[in-house]
Amino acid sequence: NAGVTQTPKFQVLKTGQSMTLQCAQDMNHNSMYWYRQDPGMGLRLIYYSASEGTTDKGEVPNGYNVSRLNKREFSLRLESAAPSQTSVYFCASTTEMSTDTQYFGPGTRLTVL
């Protein structure tokens, strides 16, 4: 099992450009999450998907959209990137939202110039 995979690993964008971060899990998990990690702020939840076909906003959803493409895949889109979105982005999954343990991908380091 690969667990949770994310692409790309690194990305540099110019202000105003768009891009999609991809996430996939092969553990048959129902729930998936997108976090951003910033120095001094820990991890903050951007969006989550409790199950296939549903998505909900987390703490910091502004400037992002998500798509739960199927049970395996959960993508995060930046429509018009801003320097404030420079961060490390992590995807995670759990069996269910009521389950304790989260499994994380290796992260995408995004820089917006």
Place this chain on the structure above:
Amino acid sequence: GNSVTQMEGPVTLSEEAFLTINCTYTATGYPSLFWYVQYPGEGLQLLLKATKADDKGSNKGFEATYRKETTSFHLEKGSVQVSDSAVYFCALKQSGGYQKVTFGIGTKLQVIP
């Protein structure tokens, strides 16, 4: 709302030294408590957890005890190794339903030979 407080560090220790990383939390009821570890260039992975008061979580020589009276979940290890160098995140999750995880800011540990 829920919150988790931990020092950012870095904490620098010599190999074989004793480690304590403090974590305190604010939450209603009886959340589950976690320590996650992030090795350089990787995503977070669960280190240990405790789901009720006075429980002790342990893994890889690390321990933490759920103290309801002091709302704390301090991480300890008797003898650290260079390979323990990482960022350690304390986290909590309320039980039941669609409850999200609240993470602390992470404490960077550097172990020098």
